[in-house]
Amino acid sequence: MKKIFFALPGNEQLTRSLATKCDAEVGKAEIRLFPDQETYIKIESDVKDKQVMMVCTLNNPDSKLLPLYFLSKTVKDLGAGFTCLVAPYLSYMRQDKQFKPGEAVTSAYFAKLISSFADSLFTIDPHLHRRSSLAEIYTIPTTVLHASSLISGWIKKNVSKPLLVGPDSESTQWVAEVAANAGVPYIILEKIRAGDEDVKVSVPEVQKYADHIPVLVDDIISTARTMVATVAHLRTAGMNKPVCIGVHGIFSNDAYSLLLNSGAAKIVTCNSIPHKSNEINIDRILSLAINEQ
Template sequence: MTTPLLFTLDGNTQLQQGLQTLLHVERGDCLVRHFPDGESYVRVLSDCRARDVIVLCSLSQPDQRALPLFFMTDTLRELGARSVGLVAPYLGYMRQDTRFHPGEAISSQLFARYLSQHIDWLVTVDPHLHRYHALNEIYSVPHHLVHAAPLLATYIAQSVSRPLLIGPDSESEQWVAAVATAADAPFQVLHKTRHGDRDVSVSVPDTERWRAHTPVLVDDIISTGHTLIETIGHLKTAGLRAPVCMAVHGIFADDAQARLLAAGVERVVTCNSIAHATNAIDLGPLLADAVKNLLPSASDSLL
């Protein structure tokens, strides 16, 4: 059985190198660029005939990455790949999960339909499942969801003195509670009112009893950071210590990291689902285990 190939389209070389080592796969070489008119150019340089292929591509910028990804996966099939699977640590287009206003596209369903046509299996990390109970409600390919909560809990237990976990909203309560339980730490959940994409107000529960603790703001995604910045202001007003901000996925839109630091956080910590300077938690071992469960040649080449 030939060794699988691992192609990387998102520039996350740290995660790529970790997966290569853990999975004992070969690096696949490709060329992806854009023509002056903005069209995508994709060229597969490695021989993929009769080989299982893994494509690593976090979809944090899906409009920029989806077409090259689709071109890549289809070209791999045309060149004879036995199977093509996707490791997308961050899975984009999950938030628009209903029609909030008349005429809106339910993009999570549409994107899932498109992506499922191009891959044989999918591995992702903590996708935004709010109105969906499971990913198979919209994705039609075999998949494995990696949960980062145990890794966050381990980091908190080892690196934060007397932590108090704080969830951003009621939707996060179950997830934050799981992290807090694993870290053996108390938690509180904020009350959030969203007035628009960049207009969010929050209220913080009674903080008097937590003055000796270090607040740890935990979320699945840091996007614009507006909710976190609003929360940091309330915590400072309440006299609590400078908080630690943690997230599975760090998108950091609108220069969010700089604004979080300016707001007074102690530090910002993310998993390496999206390559960023704040990456302090490695998802590689969990992703590798998930791939082994889905890769057709796992029993021969990986075990």
């Protein structure tokens, strides 16, 4: 089945890249808002019996969901044989349980909605915290790709004497994997609790790694508060300015400038969400996985 790629607004560059790598067509569609802010969709390409790849990274998801839904339903009405959502960043993963009475478990509801109009899903490093896989909530085939090897490659190429740093014990597995792939050492910051509200953070083996460049790695940089705090701990311990790396750079409000001004030497993200910090390209791993479908 021939593939045809459609870009939701803001995803044009990635869509062109994926289509080129997959030797596929870029579909033409008019997607805009009426004056009353309702969505208008018009498909201008032939989609009959084709595999429609809808490229839409899902940061700020609420404004993107209806155009995505309408696009999928329209191409199906026009005879598309299959629809696939390519969402490098997958939203609504954090609220995966009811923390307080009356709360909505939005990750499950969102998954059910996506599964109702897309036939498959490709994404990169979704925030699987209390879930073991997307299959727990998505009823369509899902392909989860990982950016750890890309991040390791970037570190080896761009950072002299890197030292990966995890802000807490929960980050150990992620940091250890990136460090192993890059062939570099790593440390995990230690929290010393003297009382309920008296918690100090120590940096282990400071002298051993005094001449290294600390590298902080996380899957999502949203408010950046965790990284800002970690940068402060490293600088207080007398270490070099760190490089901060995130798979998905959401950078809500003033998070980017806050992190940059906190003492970070550099901020780098994957291009799963378009941002000026993008230096790690996920196009190839996505296209390889799509071609295998």
